[in-house]
Amino acid sequence: MTEWRGERNDRDARVQAGRVHADGKVVPAGSVVDLLEAILRPGDRVCLEGDNQKQADCLARGLAACDPAKIHDLHMVQSGIVLPEHLDVFETGIAKRLDYSYSGPQGARIARMLYGGQIQLGAVHTYLELFARYFVDLTPNVALIAGVSADRDGNLYTGPNTEDTPTVVEATAFKNGVVIAQVNQIVEKVPRVDIPGDRIDFVVEADTPFYVEPLFTRDPAAMTETQILIAMMAIKGIYAEYGIRRLNHGIGFGTAAIELLLPTYGEKLGLKGKIATHWALNPHPTLIPAIESGWVKQIHCFGSEVGMDRYIRERPDIFFTGADGSLRSNRAFCQTAGLYACDMFIGATLQIDLMGHSSTITQSRVAGFGGAPNMGSDPHGRRHPSDAWMKAGREGQIVGDPALMRGRKLVVQLVETFGEKLVPTFVEKLDALELARKIGLELAPVMIYADDVTHIVTEEGIANLLLCRDADDREQAIRGVAGYTEVGRGRDRAKVEELRARGIIRRPEDLGIEPLDADRALLAAKSIKDLVHWSGGLYEPPAKFRNW
Amino acid sequence: METLTFRHTTKKPLPGSVPNAITGVVASGNLEILLERVLPPDACEVAIETPIAGYGVVWEAVVADFVARAQPGGLRISINDGGARPDTVSLRLLQGARLMEA
Amino acid sequence: MAGNRAASADPDALSWYEATARQRVVALADPGSVREFLPPTERRMSPHLPLFDLPRAFDDGIVVGRATLDGKPVLIAAQEGRFMGGAFGEIHGAKLVGLLRAAIELKPAAVLILFDTGGVRLQEANAGETAIAETMRAIVDARAAGIPVIGLIGGRAGCYGGGGLIAGTCSRLAVSEGGRISVSGPEVIETNKGAEEFDSRDRALVWRTMGGKHRRLIGGADAFCADTVAAFRRAALDLIGRAPAFDLDTLEAEQARLESRIERFGDCRDATDVWARLGVNDPDSVPAMDTRAFDETVARVREANHDAR
Numbered sequence: 001m002t003e004w005r006g007e008r009n010d011r012d013a014r015v016q017a018g019r020v021h022a023d024g025k026v027v028p029a030g031s032v033v034d035l036l037e038a039i040l041r042p043g044d045r046v047c048l049e050g051d052n053q054k055q056a057d058c059l060a061r062g063l064a065a066c067d068p069a070k071i072h073d074l075h076m077v078q079s080g081i082v083l084p085e086h087l088d089v090f091e092t093g094i095a096k097r098l099d100y101s102y103s104g105p106q107g108a109r110i111a112r113m114l115y116g117g118q119i120q121l122g123a124v125h126t127y128l129e130l131f132a133r134y135f136v137d138l139t140p141n142v143a144l145i146a147g148v149s150a151d152r153d154g155n156l157y158t159g160p161n162t163e164d165t166p167t168v169v170e171a172t173a174f175k176n177g178v179v180i181a182q183v184n185q186i187v188e189k190v191p192r193v194d195i196p197g198d199r200i201d202f203v204v205e206a207d208t209p210f211y212v213e214p215l216f217t218r219d220p221a222a223m224t225e226t227q228i229l230i231a232m233m234a235i236k237g238i239y240a241e242y243g244i245r246r247l248n249h250g251i252g253f254g255t256a257a258i259e260l261l262l263p264t265y266g267e268k269l270g271l272k273g274k275i276a277t278h279w280a281l282n283p284h285p286t287l288i289p290a291i292e293s294g295w296v297k298q299i300h301c302f303g304s305e306v307g308m309d310r311y312i313r314e315r316p317d318i319f320f321t322g323a324d325g326s327l328r329s330n331r332a333f334c335q336t337a338g339l340y341a342c343d344m345f346i347g348a349t350l351q352i353d354l355m356g357h358s359s360t361i362t363q364s365r366v367a368g369f370g371g372a373p374n375m376g377s378d379p380h381g382r383r384h385p386s387d388a389w390m391k392a393g394r395e396g397q398i399v400g401d402p403a404l405m406r407g408r409k410l411v412v413q414l415v416e417t418f419g420e421k422l423v424p425t426f427v428e429k430l431d432a433l434e435l436a437r438k439i440g441l442e443l444a445p446v447m448i449y450a451d452d453v454t455h456i457v458t459e460e461g462i463a464n465l466l467l468c469r470d471a472d473d474r475e476q477a478i479r480g481v482a483g484y485t486e487v488g489r490g491r492d493r494a495k496v497e498e499l500r501a502r503g504i505i506r507r508p509e510d511l512g513i514e515p516l517d518a519d520r521a522l523l524a525a526k527s528i529k530d531l532v533h534w535s536g537g538l539y540e541p542p543a544k545f546r547n548w
Numbered sequence: 549m550e551t552l553t554f555r556h557t558t559k560k561p562l563p564g565s566v567p568n569a570i571t572g573v574v575a576s577g578n579l580e581i582l583l584e585r586v587l588p589p590d591a592c593e594v595a596i597e598t599p600i601a602g603y604g605v606v607w608e609a610v611v612a613d614f615v616a617r618a619q620p621g622g623l624r625i626s627i628n629d630g631g632a633r634p635d636t637v638s639l640r641l642l643q644g645a646r647l648m649e650a
Numbered sequence: 651m652a653g654n655r656a657a658s659a660d661p662d663a664l665s666w667y668e669a670t671a672r673q674r675v676v677a678l679a680d681p682g683s684v685r686e687f688l689p690p691t692e693r694r695m696s697p698h699l700p701l702f703d704l705p706r707a708f709d710d711g712i713v714v715g716r717a718t719l720d721g722k723p724v725l726i727a728a729q730e731g732r733f734m735g736g737a738f739g740e741i742h743g744a745k746l747v748g749l750l751r752a753a754i755e756l757k758p759a760a761v762l763i764l765f766d767t768g769g770v771r772l773q774e775a776n777a778g779e780t781a782i783a784e785t786m787r788a789i790v791d792a793r794a795a796g797i798p799v800i801g802l803i804g805g806r807a808g809c810y811g812g813g814g815l816i817a818g819t820c821s822r823l824a825v826s827e828g829g830r831i832s833v834s835g836p837e838v839i840e841t842n843k844g845a846e847e848f849d850s851r852d853r854a855l856v857w858r859t860m861g862g863k864h865r866r867l868i869g870g871a872d873a874f875c876a877d878t879v880a881a882f883r884r885a886a887l888d889l890i891g892r893a894p895a896f897d898l899d900t901l902e903a904e905q906a907r908l909e910s911r912i913e914r915f916g917d918c919r920d921a922t923d924v925w926a927r928l929g930v931n932d933p934d935s936v937p938a939m940d941t942r943a944f945d946e947t948v949a950r951v952r953e954a955n956h957d958a959r
Contacts, residue, residue, distance in 0.1 A: 221668075226635045418633040422600065459635045484606050484634035516642055526665060529827075537938060546853040548827050548861060548937050549700055570690045573670055574707045575732040582690050582708050599705050626693075628705050 007176035014039045014178050015201050022202055025154045026186060029207040032062030039178055040071045040142060047140040050080035051163040053303045056146035058182045058206035060085040068093045077138045079130055079164055081106050090119050099138055101125045107365035114439045127371040131332045134171035143172035143179045146210045149190050150183045154200030157190035160304035160327035161212060167332040173199035184209040191324035214306035214542050216282045218256035221527045226416055226459045229518035231257035235266055237462045237511050238412060238455060239275040242388040246278045248338040248375045250347020254414040256286040263293040263524040280338040283308040289524035289534045291318055300337055301329040311538035338375035343388040344410040345375040349447055351427050354475045356450035356465055358413055359432035376448040378409040395466040412455040417483030424485035456481055461507040468504060480505045552596040552604055554611045561589035561621035562648055569647035572640045579632040581644045589622045598629035610634050618645040661880040666804040667828045671713045671728035674764055677879040679717035686715035688745060696739050698774040707733045710741035714749045720887055722759035725749050731766030731807030738812055739771040743781020750788035753797050760798045760890040769811015782812030789819045798893030802882050804829040821893040824873040824885035825862035832860040858921040863936055867925060869953050876941045894957055903958035928953060
C-alpha cells in the first residue's frame with residue numbers, strides 16, 4: 001500500500017510538538033530553543049532567512065543555541081550567509097551541508113571552513129537558481145523567517161524589506177514544511193498582509209528588532225574625479241548611444257556617480273526621458289536627484305534601504321507600494337525583471353581577465369554571487385524586442401541568416417583600472433581559479449562570464465566587445481582600456497590604434513569628453529546632506545552617514 | 549621614501565607664461581604637483597617623492613605619456629605623492645599643465 | 651602661485667568643506683589680492699616626516715599670506731585639513747606664529763585663521779605643542795595691539811586638539827554646519843571613556859555635541875555660515891566689524907559667561923537638553939534645519955550672542 005501522506009503527517013506531528021511551547025501560534029522569545037528542538041529533526045533541510053539585507057537574527061541565535069546531540073546534520077538552504085551564527089551552526093555540528101548564494105561579510109570565514117572541511121558545500125548559486133531549486137530539489141522542511149509584525153493568526157507584515165520571504169514561504173508552506181516567523185512585535189492588526197496567516201505556523205516575538213544593514217548608500221562626498229569621468233563616458237558612450245531606458249545598476253561608486261550625473265550632465269546632453277526611465281533597483285539614495293528632476297518613471301526593488309522609507313511612501317507613482325503606503329519589495333520578481341525586462345546591467349567588479357571573465361573573489365574570500373550573474377547575463381529565453389537590445393544584437397551578429405537575428409542584453413563592466421591600495425583590476429588570471437582549485441570547487445566562482453560581457457568602461461575609455469571579431473581583437477580591446485596595469489602596459493599599441501579606428505575602443509576625446517571637465521561640480525549632490533535636501537527632508541540617512 | 553626623476557626632451561615649449569602653479573593635496577590616494585617654468589624650453593623634468601616603493605615603471609609610463617601629450621617644455625615638475633593611482637596622477641599632471649597655460 | 655584649480659571659481663557656489671586651503675584663501679579674499687608668504691616654490695617642508703617614511707607637502711599643510719578683504723588689508727592663514735589631518739608640525743606652526751607676529755608690525759584690519767586641524771602632528775609633537783602655545787601667545791599679543799583675530803571653521807578635519815585651544819583665544823569665530831570645534835576628538839573620548847560614554851561612530855551625536863550648530867547656539871561661535879566661501883567671507887567682514895576690545899572687562903565678561911554656562915548646563919546629558927534649556931522649542935529638529943530656519947532659532951536664543959571673549 002503506497003503512503004501518499006507521509007510528509008503531511010510528519011508536518012502535522014512537528015507542528016503538534018511545537019504547540020506545547022506556544023500560545024496558539026505565538027511563542028515567547030525565551031522559548032525559541034525549545035520550539036526549534038521540538039520541530040527540527042536531524043538531517044532536515046532548513047532555510048534560516050538570511051537575505052541580502054534582512055536577517056532572522058533572533059531565530060539564528062536560537063538555532064545556534066540548540067543541543068547538537070538533538071539537532072544535527074542540518075542542510076542549510078538560504079541565500080545569505082551573513083551573521084556569525086550562520087556559520088557557528090557548522091562548527092558545532094548542528095548543520096553539515098550548505099547551499100547558498102551570497103556571503104559578503106562572512107566570505108573569509110566561509111573560505112576557511114570550506115578548506116577545513118567543516119562545511120559540505122552543495123553549490124554557490126545565483127539568487128534565481130537557489131530560489132528555483134527551492135521548488136525542485138532543495139525544498140525546505142523548515143523555514144525560519146523574519147517580518148516586522150504579525151497578528152495572533154500569523155498574518156505577517158514584512159515591511160519594506162520583503163525580499164526573499166514570499167519565495168521561501170511559498171516553497172515551504174505548500175510542500176508540507178513548517179514556517180516559523182520572528183517579528184519585532186505582535187499586533188492586533190497588521191498594516192498589510194504580506195504573507196497570509198495560514199502559511200505561518202509559529203510567530204516568535206523577537207527580543208530585539210531584526211537588523212538591516214545600509215548596503216546601497218554611497219556617500220557623494222567620497223566620489224572621485226575618475227569615477228565622474230567614467231560615469232560621463234558611460235552616459236554618453238553607452239546610455240545615449242543605445243537609448244537605454246530599462247536597466248539595473250550595481251552598487252558601486254561608478255554607477256552611483258552616473259545616478260548623480262543624470263540631472264546635470266545627462267540634462268545637458270538632452271537625454272531626459274530618453275534614457276534611464278524604468279529600473280530594477282534597490283532604492284539608492286543617490287537616485288533621489290534624478291527622481292526629483294523627473295527622469296525616472298518607475299522602480300521595482302529587490303529590497304529596501306535604511307532611511308528611504310518615508311521618501312518612498314511619498315513617491316508611490318515611482319515605487320511599488322502596498323495599501324499601507326510602504327514599499328513592497330520582492331527579490332525573486334525583481335531579479336526576474338533584471339534578467340528579462342532590462343536592456344542593460346551595469347556594475348563594477350574586482351578582477352577582469354584578458355578574455356573579459358570577471359570575479360569579485362580574492363584569494364581568501366568566497367563572497368558568493370548574489371544576483372549579479374542573473375542580471376549580468378544575456379537571457380537566451382528573451383523574445384521581446386527593444387531598440388537597445390536589437391542594436392546590440394546587430395553589433396554582435398557576425399554570421400547567419402539576418403532574418404533569424406535576435407538582440408543582445410548589454411552587460412557593462414564599469415571599473416577603475418586600479419582598485420584600493422593600487423591593486424590592479426585587470427589580471428592575466430583570475431584569483432577565482434586558484435581559489436576553486438584550493439578548496440575543490442567544481443566550478444570556478446566567475447561572477448560574469450566573458451561571453452556575457454558586452455562593454456568594459458574604465459577611465460581610459462570604452463571597449464565594445466560586441467564589435468570584436470576574434471580573440472586577438474578582444475584581448476587587445478581589454479588591454480587597450482586597462483591603463484597602466486601590467487595588462488594595460490602589455491598592449492600592442494598599433495593594434496589598439498586599429499581598434500580605435502574601428503570604434504571598438506573609444507577614448508574620452510573620441511566621445512567628445514575632456515577629462516579635465518570631470519569635476520565634482522557636476523554631481524547633482526555632493527554630500528548626503530544634499531540628498532536630504534533633494535528629498536525635501538524625506539530621506540533620513542543612518543547616523544554613520546551624517547555630518548550634521 | 550622612494551625618489552624618482554625623469555628627464556625628457558620636448559618638441560616645443562608649453563604655451564603660456566604662468567611662472568608656477570600647484571595642484572592637488574598630499575593625502576591618501578592623492579598627490580600634489582608643483583610646476584615651475586625654470587628649464588630650457590625643450591626640457592622637462594619630473595621629480596617624484598613617493599612612500600610606495602616599486603612602481604618606478606608605472607611612473608615612467610605615466611610621465612612619458614603626459615610629456616608626449618602635453619609637450620610641457622620648460623617645466624620642472626615636482627611631485628609629493630600620497631599613494632595616488634596612475635589615473636589620478638595623469639589627471640593632476642594635465643590639470644597642472646592647464647594652469648600653467650592660462 | 652596660480653593656485654589650485656577651484657571646483658568652481660564662483661565663491662557663492664564653492665563649497666568651503668570641499669575646497670582646498672589655497673582655494674579657500676583665493677576665493678575668500680578680494681580677487682587677485684593674495685600674496686603668499688613662503689609659497690610652495692620655497693619648499694619649506696617638514697624635516698621630520700621623512701624619518702617616518704611619510705610624504706611631505708611643499709607648504710607643510712598651511713598657506714599664509716596677505717590679501718585684502720573689501721579693500722582692507724588682512725593677513726590670512728589656512729590649514730589644509732587633508733594633509734595629515736591639518737595637524738601642527740614645526741614648519742606649519744612656525745608659519746602661523748610668524749604671520750601673527752608680523753601682524754603687530756603690519757597692523758592689518760584683521761588676521762583670519764582658516765582652521766582645519768586635528769591638533770598636533772604626532773610625528774613632531776614637541777614642536778607642534780610648542781607651536782600651539784606660541785600661537786596663543788601671539789594671538790593675545792596681536793589682540794592686545796588692537797588687531798582682531800577671526801577664526802573660520804568649516805573644513806573636514808574640524809578644529810580639534812590644540813586647534814580648539816587656539817580657537818578659544820580668537821576674537822570671534824565663524825562656523826558652518828559641517829565644522830566642528832572641540833579639544834578631545836570623538837575617538838579620543840571613546841578610547842578613554844568607552845563607547846557608552848561617547849560612541850564616536852554615531853555621527854549625529856558627534857555633530858550634535860561638537861558641530862557648528864551647537865557651538866553657535868551656546869555662543870561658542872559668533873556666526874553661522876552656509877557652506878560656501880561667499881558666506882564665510884560675509885561672516886568674516888561682519889565679525890571684523892564687531893570684534894570686542896581686548897581688555898580686562900572683556901576677559902572678566904568671558905570668565906563670567908563660561909562660569910554661568912557650566913552652572914546652567916553642567917548636568918545636561920545631551921546637546922538637545924542644552925538646546926531645550928536655551929529655549930529652543932523643538933530641539934530634535936535642530937540638526938535638520940536649513941540655514942535660514944537655524945538663523946531664526948539662533949535669533950531667539952539670548953546666550954548665542956554676547957560681548958565677551
